[in-house]
Amino acid sequence: MKRILGWLMGTATVLVLLFSYRTSLQAVSADTSAGPAAATSSAAPSTGSSSTSSAPSPSATSSSSRRSGSTSSSSSSPSSSSSTSSSGSGTSSGSGTTAGSQTYTGSSVSTQFGPVQVRITVSGGKVTAAEAITYPTESGKDRMINSRAIPVLNSAAVKAQSANIDMVSGATYTSQGYKQSLQSALDQAHL
Amino acid sequence: MRWQTRAFVADTMGTTASLHIRTPESGTPGAASDSALAAAAEQAFDILRRADRVFSPYRADSDLLRIRRGALAESAADPWYAPVRALCTEAGTATGGLFTSELTGPDGTRGYDPTGLVKGWATERAAAGLRQVPGIVFCLNVGGDLVAGHGPDADPAIPRAWRVGIADPTDPGQVSAVLEISDGALATSGTAQRGSHIIDPRTGTPARSTLASVTVVGPDLTWADVWATAAFVDPNRAAARMPAAYEIAARVPATATVLPTA
Numbered sequence: 429m430k431r432i433l434g435w436l437m438g439t440a441t442v443l444v445l446l447f448s449y450r451t452s453l454q455a456v457s458a459d460t461s462a463g464p465a466a467a468t469s470s471a472a473p474s475t476g477s478s479s480t481s482s483a484p485s486p487s488a489t490s491s492s493s494r495r496s497g498s499t500s501s502s503s504s505s506p507s508s509s510s511s512t513s514s515s516g517s518g519t520s521s522g523s524g525t526t527a528g529s530q531t532y533t534g535s536s537v538s539t540q541f542g543p544v545q546v547r548i549t550v551s552g553g554k555v556t557a558a559e560a561i562t563y564p565t566e567s568g569k570d571r572m573i574n575s576r577a578i579p580v581l582n583s584a585a586v587k588a589q590s591a592n593i594d595m596v597s598g599a600t601y602t603s604q605g606y607k608q609s610l611q612s613a614l615d616q617a618h619l
Numbered sequence: 620m621r622w623q624t625r626a627f628v629a630d631t632m633g634t635t636a637s638l639h640i641r642t643p644e645s646g647t648p649g650a651a652s653d654s655a656l657a658a659a660a661e662q663a664f665d666i667l668r669r670a671d672r673v674f675s676p677y678r679a680d681s682d683l684l685r686i687r688r689g690a691l692a693e694s695a696a697d698p699w700y701a702p703v704r705a706l707c708t709e710a711g712t713a714t715g716g717l718f719t720s721e722l723t724g725p726d727g728t729r730g731y732d733p734t735g736l737v738k739g740w741a742t743e744r745a746a747a748g749l750r751q752v753p754g755i756v757f758c759l760n761v762g763g764d765l766v767a768g769h770g771p772d773a774d775p776a777i778p779r780a781w782r783v784g785i786a787d788p789t790d791p792g793q794v795s796a797v798l799e800i801s802d803g804a805l806a807t808s809g810t811a812q813r814g815s816h817i818i819d820p821r822t823g824t825p826a827r828s829t830l831a832s833v834t835v836v837g838p839d840l841t842w843a844d845v846w847a848t849a850a851f852v853d854p855n856r857a858a859a860r861m862p863a864a865y866e867i868a869a870r871v872p873a874t875a876t877v878l879p880t881a
Contacts, residue, residue, distance in 0.1 A: 593797055594639065597763045597807040597834060598786030606635035606762075615637055618626030 620776040621647055627660035631667045632738055633677065634762030638663060638749075641756040641777050649754050649774060659752045663745035663759060670741035673697040676724040676732050687730050703740060707733050710845045711820075715860055717849035719820035735817075739764055739806060739844030746840070764806040766840050785869045788831035796834075796869040804840035805868070807832050808847040819852050826852045831873045837865035 531549045621644040629636050638660050643650040651659075673696070675681040682700055685691035693700065707720035722732040738761055746766035749757045756769040758781045767781050779801040787795035788809045798805065808817060809832025819826040828851050835847040846865050850857035858867055 593784035594781040595637070595758055595760045595765055595783045596786055597760070597765060597783050597798075597805055598788065598809060598832060601634060601762055603630040603633065603635045606630075615626045615628050618624045618639060 620774060622774070622777045625653075625656055627657070627664070629660075629664040629667070631664060632671045632675070632741070632761065634738075636664060636667055636742075636759065636761045638757060638759045639781075640749075642754060643774060643777070649772075651752070651754055655752075656755070659749060659755070662748050666745040666748065667741050667761065669697075670699065670737055670744075673699050674703065674733055674737045676722075676726075676734055683732070684726075687728065703733050703737055704731070706740065706841065707731070707736055710736055710842075713860065714845065714849040715856060716820050717852045717857055717860075718845050719818065721820070722818060735848050736841060736845055738762065739804070739840040739842075742766055743804065743840040758800075764804075764840060764844055765800075766804050767800045768802050785832070785834055785871070788871055795871050798834065798836065798868050800836060803836060803838050804843040805834060805836045806840060806844040806847040807834040807869075808844075808851040809833065809871070810873075817848060817851055821852075828852065828854075829873055830854060831871045832869075833867060833871070834869040835861075835865055836868045837862075 529549050534548075622641050623644045625640045625642065627638040627640070640656055640660070642656065645653070671681075672678070673682045676683060678684065682691060682696040686693055686696060686700075693704075710718045711720065718735060720731055720733050720735065721729065722734065723729045724732055742759060742761045742764060743766060746757075746759050746768055749755065749759065750768050750770055752770040753772050754770055754774065756773050756777050756779055758765055758767045763786075765781075765783065767779075769779060773779075780799045781801070783798045783800055783805055785796040785798065785807060809830070810817070810828075817826045817828070818824065830851055833847055833850045833854060835843045835850060837843045837846070842862075843865060846857060846861050849860075850867055850870075854867065854870065861867075
């Protein structure tokens, strides 16, 4: 009986692993109340307690200069989705500026389905777009999974940002799950 | 006053730790240097890494597994080993058995495994170090369990509050609740990311919770984490035993299906 139970749990684990791909893509949210940037959209940046009059300055200049510091040109444009599945050493890059908006590209992460890479666009302190620029398409099964997962990711990013949150709490994600998530790309905005 | 947020990220303890630090903007009075912030972050992450080396049930060379194999005496283990063991016992008692550290590990053997407690404990310890860093306001999030706080002389113009989105486990793209925390701990237990990994100590099988996730806030992450686990197993019994300083701040009911349907 114990043996059977063990087997069942093993099976459940496999199922969970299978589905965790989608789950981890969904379990993302936006860290948008970023100090300086958030001030552009609201004077009291969502941080209830901070009723101080001295809202942080918009400082698009300073924060973008910081970003440019860690920016490695636009070498990670979507076209370069060659995505050598770097085991996500966190060396993702921000890039691209179109009149006040910034894009951040997360590390490409190799998953059991293939490489996944997420890019977000931040404009005026808000996430205005999120897209998976690299995702697996090889087999029919992968397509089936991704055709659901990717749109969910896209809408989730924009929905989560409307809540204007700094951090996310939920069931513990694995490092792999984290890297696939928008949270990873959002952290880049402050790295 | 101008302030900015800096983020630091590290993979450890089987998850990813995100540290966000609010600090006066570079070049303004009171601003910490980049190197000082990076050093503080590394120090915090090093505490998590040490905990991983000592307590990981996945690393054959961890003190935990060497002790289990009989290759290391408990008395010769890392000095962190004994206090965590004592806390696990205490947590079992305090929760009336809703928390246990007797688990079946990844290698199939059953025995003492502090996984359910040690992440919160180590994160709290890392946060204690960050509270010594002058002028900063921080939030350390280790796989969804987080501590918020600030160092001495943090400028009151820098907001202390962090808005924490509680991922909706039934639809994790959504935020099911937003909680604000300024100084304290917040832990969520649930099934969304790794399936039914929380064991009901009373049956020895995965907890069949009425909840998909439950979030507990309180002064110390070790206990917020323990109580979140206990509350996931049995919300009412946990709530009845929980000290006044802790509270269930959010709960998401389970739906009929346990696994997400693709």
